[in-house]
Amino acid sequence: MSKYELITITGPTASGKTSFACHLARHLDTEIISGDSRQVYRSMDIGTGKDLSDYIVNGRQIPYHLIDIREAGDKYNIFEYQHDFHEAFTGISKRGKLPILCGGSGLYIESVLRGYSLVNVPENKELRARYEDCPLEELTKILASYKPLHNTTDVDTAQRAIRAIEIEEYKKQHPLEQNEFPPLSSLVIGVNIDRELRRKKISERLKARLDEGMIDEVQAILDKGVSPEDLIYYGLEYKFVTLYLQKELTYQEMYSQLEIAIHQFAKRQMTWFRGMEKRGVHIHWLDALLPVEEKISRVEELLK
Structure with missing residues (x-):
């Protein structure tokens, strides 16, 4: 077996x-x-x-x-x-x-x-509005302040980068047990x-x-x-x-x-x-x- x-x-x-x-x-x-x-x-x-x-x-x-x-x-x-x-x-x-x-x-x-x-991270409308017009380069820097950027697909587009920031912010506020x-x-x-x-x-x-x-x-x-x-x-x-x-x-x-x-x-x-x-x-x-x-x-x- x-x-x-x-x-x-x-x-x-x-x-x-x-x-x-x-x-x-x-x-x-x-x-x-x-x-x-x-x-x-x-x-x-x-x-x-x-x-x-x-x-x-x-x-x-x-x-x-x-x-x-x-x-x-x-x-x-x-x-x-x-x-x-x-x-x-x-x-x-x-x-x-x-x-x-x-x-x-x-x-x-x-x-x-x-x-x-893992956790199912809900949409954070306030965060999305805050970063809506932010250029991808700036979003990449913001995301890097939360974690090392091993997964570069997170910053392929601004939409992905904002979602990645949303996840990291949620995890920061809701530690996993x-x-x-x-x-x-x-x-x-x-x-x-x-x-x-x-x-x-x-x-x-x-x-x-x-x-x-x-x-x-x-x-x-x-x-x-x-x-x-x-x-x-x-x-x-x-x-x-x-x-x-x-x-x-x-x-x-x-x-x-x-x-x-x-x-x-x-x-x-x-x-x-x-x-x-x-x-x-x-x-x-x-x-x-x-x-x-x-x-x-x-x-x-x-x-x-």
Whole structure:
């Protein structure tokens, strides 16, 4: 019997972790819980890289959780994710299966592995009004006065920075007493991809997603009534394509700035994973280029 409650598969964008997780889930006859902060939103398919076809392995549908559970335009947060994760985790475990957590959102993954103590922070209208016209550079300094800025996605946009300040101010006034969820014993597998190969795959994938209709996808979400500001909040593809559709960027500016932003995002992911290791999460790194059968064999050896 495995000493682990969970298998976690993580890695930077374009490392092939989802495909590997699905093949492993097929082999172990289990289910996958997504660890991606944007795949929770419906209609945001191409830009978030849901790749739902990966969840069909040898003609069999792999059950997945925490994908397409909220409407585009919502502001899903880590507190909600932690609760939704544990609901899915408990259900899979009760079915006698070893759950697989798969994704690249390091903060979400670490929050459940290490049992972060979190609180559902309400909206602070007075604070939001106070910082409404504050430039992003100034908001970044304000946020840095509360905590070290490990998670740079907090300052991707002014809206995100204000929300991060709102959370920190609430935590300052309402100290947390105890963790709601315990840490989990997880075998953590990192899919390691060579930096140059990762850059090549990111560039190829960006072109493919644009060819697949990513711009039309963003326009359709805007047509449903989701505001440009709410889409920009999600960052990366939704930020830059929205700016293009709002005629604030040319197509070439959108393409080149987005490509750079995704490369920077992948670099930040790796920085986060290294930080996780320093904070006590042991990650077993597997080469992305290993055949899937060999990756599965390595996982089975580690489970024993």
